[in-house]
Amino acid sequence: MATNVFFAAGAKLWPEYREAIQAACAKKGLSISLSDAAPDPAAVDYIVYAPTAALSDFTPFTRCKAVLSLWAGVERIAPNPTLTQPLCRMVDSGLTEGMVEWVTGHVLRHHLGMDAHITGQDGIWRHDSKPPLARDRRVTILGLGELGTACAKALSALNFPVTGWSRTQKHIDGIACLSGDEGLEEALARADILVTLLPRTTATENLMSAERFALMPRGSFLINPGRGQLIDDDALLAALGSGRIAHATLDVFRVEPLPPDHPFWAHPGVTVTPHLAADTRTATAAEVIVENIRRGETGEPLLYLVNRDLGY
Template structure:
């Protein structure tokens, strides 16, 4: 068995060692142009040339949860594209989102600003019932985030393309439920996959439907958000601010207004990082299952984009 590793901006050696340990008899190597065809590919944002040269693939394994970059390529028909189910990312995402929600709700950003000026300040406690959190996207990560937020007694609302039922989360679905979902939310968390239907989904028309004083948390993809619309709605007072972890251009350009806006918190795409050991174990298990002719979880539907 031959496994080809082609992951942009990823240190290859630890991945190669882990895959070789899982498959001692396999030929595991970093891809180079003209290399022998592989049986399986482990990838992150590979070039089209890699896909074009791999004419014998039985499976393509993406080392992240998002597959939007991969689906932009011309992929071989009939070859399953498999994403990570979780591999330690959902708990990280729940930590990040809960931190962002609580930091805004408890006004810790204001206390931090006061402390920098040596000011001992007081803010009137706010009611959780006034801060319903809408989670947009209820896949593995979204469901974990929704359940975590419910543990802090926030009203949690969820929206997904197809109907879901999650304990502690009031679920909306489809286009028919989208506007009602937005209108019921004061804090909006984006955890959607990036598809043609979700590109620019957070724009003036949607964000203006949030409850007054709304707050935006984007941990999905930068292209979900229209940057100028967010800033305009914050400056108008309709939105209170935002915490953003993903951006249209990464790293975020030095001149981008997000860096200096007083009501926007920026983090460097760190909400949920790929955990290498867990990911290797999951990929290896799925390769072994495919070798045995078994079905595996996480197979992407290219028509839906996730």
């Protein structure tokens, strides 16, 4: 019996993923029937999914062994009551590398004060200040999942003292790992530069409130490539106005695209980037999808299985 894979991630992505998934199958010697057409739901073994697709009712897919998401975040699919099949989120090397590069670039940008020289090409020789060395600039990362851990290790390798915070205690060589409410307060107090890489859950909604911003050192920097809902927008604007936060670089927002009249656009202390810190890379994502299909067919544990109770 053929292994039937339904690509329910949208027509725009279908041509590139059809080719990439077939190439990944060929590498593994895996034979599948792959289609983006509306199939007989009872004959589907796996669903390749993106939350922007039209599919929302998973009830008819009674034979489906797993829903394989192309997105790292699962907050738009995990709560779906019709989704009773195992759900796997996307963790792929290309996405992780992209996030590490984006985070490292913006950490270095703020650490070195690059903006003053990039935008100040006005004939003035600005040699009145110099940045500290990386070893004297503390970085805190909220969230020590795949992406947060990779970013923490990369920044530590550049000699930044890195503190990581997560809901449950982690142990990562070279990283000061904290957890719990008291650990969060300590992590924020150490954050000369704060990187937020937590998933969106009920526990992380508005995590960065006025009270939490007040715990950070005056003149610190915020970098958010995680989820827009982690940040209380009004609290951030107030923290920027008071000088508590010197600058915020934001890649994710509550509403995307960010509306043209949102105050972030015009604020001199905010950099807006268009949710590009960690786009899924087709070739590497296809390899993850195919590996999970192979595992499902051979009875091995699926990779990156979502814990529905935790929401990620």
